[in-house]
Amino acid sequence: MSTFDGARSEVRRQIREKKRLRLVALALVLVALVAAVPVYMGIRTATRDPVFTSLDSLAVPAWAAEQTVDGVSGSRWCLIDCRFRERNVESQRSPVETAQAYQQALVADGWRSWKPAGYCPEQPVEGSYTCWQRDELTLDLWVRAPACAADPLRGRPTVDPTADPSGAPPESAGEPPADQQLPGTDECDGSVVSVKVRNAIDDERLRPQPSIDPSFTGEDPDPIFTDDPLQELTPSPS
Template structure:
């Protein structure tokens, strides 16, 4: 049996013809390129998703507080921060209307506190708090108004005007209802009005006695004359 001829392999010094390279199939190259493109897309999508999750987790509280602060009235926020004794601000009620940006009508704010002490002592505490917050006395015609009971003063700071009014709280005395009946000597009973002892005589102070109310009204300076 005859052996097939052995062809020498091309080496560095080979001058003969070299075998043609085996050409790769075009569909295989396209499939691999498409696979690499899809893998890169998936990787970018994962990074973007992770970034969105981080932004949502970190940014949600920041956005919440930003919206809350934007919606909160800065004047009422300042009133909350006044350095007042506990007895001078036991409770309060707020009222406001108008636009903070003076669209059609500038905003008006009003707050009334309840104080457990008399008007003079309460007024001194509020005057000290106003000065500490940077407000200064503002004296113009009509402010403070004349003929007002209690302590009334006007203040200004930046573009705002503030009217402070401190007065005694209403003191209601409820008389004790007398018992009308026959007298021991048979004489007619005394007049019920005259026989009724007062609350002070019975040692029962009426509600509101010795307490006071403090009201602040805050205006934009440009709208003060219109509101007043």
């Protein structure tokens, strides 16, 4: 074998080795990408608040759970403050139908409706406001019409800024456009859903309310024997 043939064989061997290394590197990258997906999902599942996972599993129709926005504060282990979870979603249908769908889903998921005396809701609100409890959690469900439903200008007819204030049609114009003849389009259908979840031990509404001694309020208690006939016969001190 000549020196030239030996050099050519060495070049071919080096090329084959580089190709083999490229294939090995590509295979490692593919394995890493395939393994990264389940690892990411596992980490996300482990770190995600289980309450939101439970809310995700509620058997509500798709039309009642759109545009989901979650918020959380506090500590999951109740360090200083217990965790407070809040979810806001939009529904395509009316508040009555939406509230019914969510209440049925909560019952099917093991939640029990409860109403502490005068504390659910915490203040008078519009729409449907109900309170629920399951295990160590409490849940507030508020379903109402969207904010645009209270707009006093909603549904009023549009006004052409170039129209004559007297109401007379312009001489050079024919029939006014259709958007100037019809009222404004009502695009305020559907409803808004708010879900608030607390730890029961941190929900003040479940704590027994202490009785208030009338003497602490600065008011004199009513006489006990207001109908006692002997009270009028008791001489007053001089």
